[in-house]
Amino acid sequence: MIKALLYKDFNALKRYARIMLVVAVVCSFIFKEQGSSLIVMIYSASLLLTTMAIDEREHFLRRAISDSGRNKAIVGEKYILLFILVMAAVVISIILEMVMAVIYKRSIEWGSMIIIMLSGFALTSFSGGTTIPLTIKYGAEKARIILLLCYMVPAILMMWLLPSVNITLSTFTLSIVIIIFSMLLYLFSFFVSVKILEKKDF
Amino acid sequence: MTILETKNLRKDYSSFSLDNINLTIKGGEITALVGENGAGKSTTIGCISSITEKSGGTILFKNKDISLLTPNERERLAFAYDDTSFPLDFTINDIGKYGKLLFSNWNYDKWNTLKERLSLPEGKRLREFSKGMKTKTEIAYCLSHDPDLIILDETTASLDPVVRDELMDLFQEYVMDENKAILFSSHITSDLEKIADRIVFIHKGKIVLSVDHNDLEENWGIAHADKSFHPTKQEGVRYERIRPYSKDLLISDRTGFKELHPEISIDDATIESILLMIAKGEEE
Numbered sequence: 001m002i003k004a005l006l007y008k009d010f011n012a013l014k015r016y017a018r019i020m021l022v023v024a025v026v027c028s029f030i031f032k033e034q035g036s037s038l039i040v041m042i043y044s045a046s047l048l049l050t051t052m053a054i055d056e057r058e059h060f061l062r063r064a065i066s067d068s069g070r071n072k073a074i075v076g077e078k079y080i081l082l083f084i085l086v087m088a089a090v091v092i093s094i095i096l097e098m099v100m101a102v103i104y105k106r107s108i109e110w111g112s113m114i115i116i117m118l119s120g121f122a123l124t125s126f127s128g129g130t131t132i133p134l135t136i137k138y139g140a141e142k143a144r145i146i147l148l149l150c151y152m153v154p155a156i157l158m159m160w161l162l163p164s165v166n167i168t169l170s171t172f173t174l175s176i177v178i179i180i181f182s183m184l185l186y187l188f189s190f191f192v193s194v195k196i197l198e199k200k201d202f
Numbered sequence: 203m204t205i206l207e208t209k210n211l212r213k214d215y216s217s218f219s220l221d222n223i224n225l226t227i228k229g230g231e232i233t234a235l236v237g238e239n240g241a242g243k244s245t246t247i248g249c250i251s252s253i254t255e256k257s258g259g260t261i262l263f264k265n266k267d268i269s270l271l272t273p274n275e276r277e278r279l280a281f282a283y284d285d286t287s288f289p290l291d292f293t294i295n296d297i298g299k300y301g302k303l304l305f306s307n308w309n310y311d312k313w314n315t316l317k318e319r320l321s322l323p324e325g326k327r328l329r330e331f332s333k334g335m336k337t338k339t340e341i342a343y344c345l346s347h348d349p350d351l352i353i354l355d356e357t358t359a360s361l362d363p364v365v366r367d368e369l370m371d372l373f374q375e376y377v378m379d380e381n382k383a384i385l386f387s388s389h390i391t392s393d394l395e396k397i398a399d400r401i402v403f404i405h406k407g408k409i410v411l412s413v414d415h416n417d418l419e420e421n422w423g424i425a426h427a428d429k430s431f432h433p434t435k436q437e438g439v440r441y442e443r444i445r446p447y448s449k450d451l452l453i454s455d456r457t458g459f460k461e462l463h464p465e466i467s468i469d470d471a472t473i474e475s476i477l478l479m480i481a482k483g484e485e486e
Contacts, residue, residue, distance in 0.1 A: 001273070004303035011296055012289040054289050063287030066251040067304060069269070069276050202253040 001068050005077040006084075008060075009051045016047055021092070028096045032104060037093035037113065041120035044089035045128055048082045049147060052132075053140035061136075062202045075132070075193040079186055082128040089124075090117055118178045125182035129189035137196045203229040204265070205351045205383045206250070211259035213245050220245050220407045222259070227351065230380035232373060234398035235387040236473060238481045242407040243387040247355045250385075251281045263351070277305050280349035282357045286336040290329035294322050297343055305347040316342035320368070334365040341369055345376065352376070353385045358393060366390070370397050391473040401473055405480050411440070413454075422471035423456035424479070425463070437462060441476075443483030452479040 024040045031039070055061055064074045094113075101108045127147060135143035206227040213220040220242050227233050235243050248254030250261055250268065261268040263279060271279075288297055294317060301308045317324070320338040328336065337357060344352050352373075358366045373384055374397055388394060394401065401418060403411040413422070425439075427449045433439040437459055441452040452475075453459045456468050469475070 001304060004300050007303055008289065008292075008300055012291055014291075058287050058289055059283070059285075060287045060289070062251075062253050062283065063281075065253050066281035067276075068273065069252045069271070070273065199255060201255065202248065 001070055001073045002077045002080060005064065005074065006081060009077070009081050012051055012054050013047055016050055020044060020047070024092050024096055028100055032100060037090075037097070037116045038120045038123075040093050040096075041086060041089040041117070041124055042127075044085045044092075045082060045124035046147070047085055048078065048128055049131060049135065049140060049143060051081065052078070052135045052143070056135075056140050059202070061197075065197075065202070071194050071197045075136070075190060075197055078132050078193075079128070079190055082124070082132070086121060086124050086128075089120070093117065115174070118175055122178045122182060125185055129182075129185040133189055133193040133196050136193055136200065203381065205229050205263070205381075206385070207262040207265075208246070208250070209260040209262070211246065211249055211261060212257045213249055213254060214257040218242070218245075218407060220249070220257075223404075223409055225402060225409065227383045227385050228400075229350075229383050230377055231399040232377055232384045232386055232397050233400045233402060234394040234473070235385060235402050235404060236389070236391070236394065236477055237404035238389065238477065241404045243404055244355055245407075246404070247281070247353055247385070247387055250353060251279075274306055277307055277347055278350040280344035280347065280352045282337075282340045282344045282352060282354045284337065284356050284359055285333070286328060286331075286340045286343075288328060290327060292328050293326065294324050294339065297339065301343060301346055308347050310346075312348070313342065313346040316345060319372075334361050337361055338365065338369070341372065345372070350381060351383050351385065353387075355387050356389070357386075359388060359390060366393055373397055389477075391477065394473050398473075401476075403476060403480050410480055410485070411476070418471060418473075418476075421455055421457070422476070423453050423459070423468040424471050424475050425451040425453050425456075425459060425466050425468045427451055427463070427466050431466070441479040441483040441485055443479050450479065450483070452476060452483070 020040070020043055023043055027039045061074065065071065068074070097108055097113060100106075131143055131147050134146045138146070204226055206225070208223050208225040211220060211223040211225070218240070223242075223246055225233075225235075225246070235246065237243050245254060249256040252268070263271060263275070266275065288300070292300075298310065298313050301313065302310065316322075320342055322335065322339055322342060328339070331339065337360075340357065358369055361369070370393060373386070376382055377384055386394065386398065398415050401411075401413050401415055402409055427433075429444065429447070429449050431449055431451075433442075433451060438453050438455040439451045439459075440454055443450040443452075452471065453468070459466070460468060
């Protein structure tokens with residue numbers, strides 16, 4: 001079932017993916033010093049919301065539930081899709097960074113790049129983990145506003161909290177913390193989404 | 203052979219309740235679920251398809267609780283709606299691939315045959331399809347995984363008579379197999395007159411009448427009596443509707459009634475006339 005749903009979503013995202021590639025290339029040149037990884041990751045994760053908006057417009061959830069009655073698979077596919085999208089963004093970012101390094105004859109700063117990608121991973125996990133249940137509950141239109149808040153709240157919290165916290169973490173420790181945090185958030189969000197879908201009337 | 207059975211199915215909303223729906227769908231039959239808008243047809247179908255969470259009761263598919271069906275068993279059920287639910291960028295071939303990935307018993311030969319028979323264009327995207335084309339796609343998709351029960355929720359409501367006629371033929375062919383059945387919800391009663399074997403009338407969330415179509419055609423009638431006429435319980439009057447100058451009576455035994463009241467004229471009871479009697483009349 002998940003294979004069929006992924007096929008449907010990737011098919012629906014084909015033209016958006018092309019735009020994503022163009023955005024990624026353009027951003028790489030505009031932000032040649034800072035890098036475009038974060039933008040690419042955020043854009044990529046936002047494609048998840050596009051698939052959910054399409055599902056809502058076409059009443060696809062009604063079709064998927066009627067065909068299978070498997071709410072867990074239907075919800076789970078969205079998390080798998082988000083993960084694939086974020087991973088695709090990571091790969092694209094690395095390739096672009098390598099290309100930029102060749103073009104501008106500079107060395108790749110892997111350390112800072114890993115930090116940026118981990119931040120992107122944490123941010124997209126947070127936004128995705130929050131957006132999926134809220135979109136199922138309230139629909140894609142309201143979820144766009146929620147998505148904005150989802151990016152703003154952690155950013156403001158981090159800006160507010162970080163200066164007062166005196167913790168130094170190695171890149172390795174930070175990676176572990178972010179991955180564990182993201183996995184826990186995914187799991188929690190997944191079960192909440194399944195519950196919401198079970199209670200939802202179409 | 204019973205394909206689907208609902209026992210005391212309930213769904214409670216703040217302003218509407220589905221009240222103990224007991225429905226039996228048998229193999230080789232087309233059962234029509236008839237009622238005015240808001241009567242509870244879609245809620246009943248929603249509970250069966252799991253898109254609506256039921257408040258109580260049991261739904262059995264081939265004697266097994268529908269919520270306990272394995273994915274393979276669940277594939278034996280199909281639901282068709284009034285529009286296709288696939289992304290508008292999908293082509294017919296994309297739907298075929300999706301079906302193949304989703305259903306273990308997806309039948310590509312059948313899908314191709316139906317595509318041809320229903321003249322579904324391969325190259326076009328769904329956004330270029332007419333409403334009729336989309337509905338035909340929905341029906342072809344449902345038939346191609348070879349289900350034992352197809353549930354149609356107002357699927358043909360917005361189609362022109364030519365497309366509807368084409369689909370009615372398809373449905374009749376499908377139930378020639380005694381192990382297959384159709385539950386058909388519609389308020390286009392002319393379609394149901396053509397193909398339904400059993401008519402179930404639903405009103406305000408309750409099943410108020412369930413009648414075999416042959417019985418309905420042979421024995422039921424609408425009697426047009428004087429306003430002062432008061433039938434007794436033994437006369438088989440099921441519903442009574444007061445008109446400006448007369449009283450219409452829905453009777454289940456027109457021969458018996460004619461013998462008792464030869465002076466009263468009786469018309470054939472059609473599904474539409476019964477629907478009106480139920481919606482606008484009073485139960486006796």
